[in-house]
Amino acid sequence: MELIDTHAHLTFDELAADLPAVLQRSSEAGVTQWITIGTDPENNRKAAALAQRHENMFAAVGFHPHYAKDITEADIQAMRQLAREEKVVAIGEVGLDFHYNFSEQDAQSRIFREQLTLAADLGLPVVVHCRNAFDEVVAILDAFAGALRHVVFHCYSGTAEQVRMLLDRGWYISFTGIVTFKKSDEARAAALQTPLERMMIETDCPYISPEPVRNTRPCEPAMLIHTARKIAELHNMALADFAEAVTRTSRAFFNLPA
Numbered sequence: 001m002e003l004i005d006t007h008a009h010l011t012f013d014e015l016a017a018d019l020p021a022v023l024q025r026s027s028e029a030g031v032t033q034w035i036t037i038g039t040d041p042e043n044n045r046k047a048a049a050l051a052q053r054h055e056n057m058f059a060a061v062g063f064h065p066h067y068a069k070d071i072t073e074a075d076i077q078a079m080r081q082l083a084r085e086e087k088v089v090a091i092g093e094v095g096l097d098f099h100y101n102f103s104e105q106d107a108q109s110r111i112f113r114e115q116l117t118l119a120a121d122l123g124l125p126v127v128v129h130c131r132n133a134f135d136e137v138v139a140i141l142d143a144f145a146g147a148l149r150h151v152v153f154h155c156y157s158g159t160a161e162q163v164r165m166l167l168d169r170g171w172y173i174s175f176t177g178i179v180t181f182k183k184s185d186e187a188r189a190a191a192l193q194t195p196l197e198r199m200m201i202e203t204d205c206p207y208i209s210p211e212p213v214r215n216t217r218p219c220e221p222a223m224l225i226h227t228a229r230k231i232a233e234l235h236n237m238a239l240a241d242f243a244e245a246v247t248r249t250s251r252a253f254f255n256l257p258a
């Protein structure tokens, strides 16, 4: 069995300190490829460099909406250069976070749009972070209709009805360990409604350890297996068949080698 952790922050201190062991445990659990996701200018450089050093690791580069207020034109140009590197397979994570509002909403929207322009120019898929801003994110993405190669909503926490809106637009949905939590009936309903040709899974590590290891910190890619098992069960499938389907979807989305 092979799974891909499509959204991990392997450059973050919680994991970077012990990375060889983290990756070893992951491979042993069947989670054999990783996409490490960038968040700010410095972190993007680290993500691209780390992916360069590990055959089965790939990187996404992007400015998280939290940092939008600090992003300069020079940062955007530097990101454009990084995004051309061979192991950089996506733009992300980008989007809007109107829950924390660490950056003004106008700045978040502007930086999001600039990065979508870049993704469209380079033909790269986009990894979207959306928190308390569903309508606004969809409206901005709609303005790029047809120009973006692929779009995924990561760490999905919306309703089953919102799933419909995303699927209708041809976009993808990625689920974390939240689907394993006792109270997450809504996330499970969303996962049940998402066909596997449009579904990916992720840990978003070092955050969100799934049940039954929810109290183990940090979360790490090996824990993806629990999320996979839960969604396979929802879809009434054998774990191996589920893994094959979401791995196929993920490889096609990010254009990864087998």
Ligand SMILES: [Zn+2]
Pocket (backbone or CB within 6 Å): 007, 009, 037, 093, 204
């Ligand atoms: Zn993330």
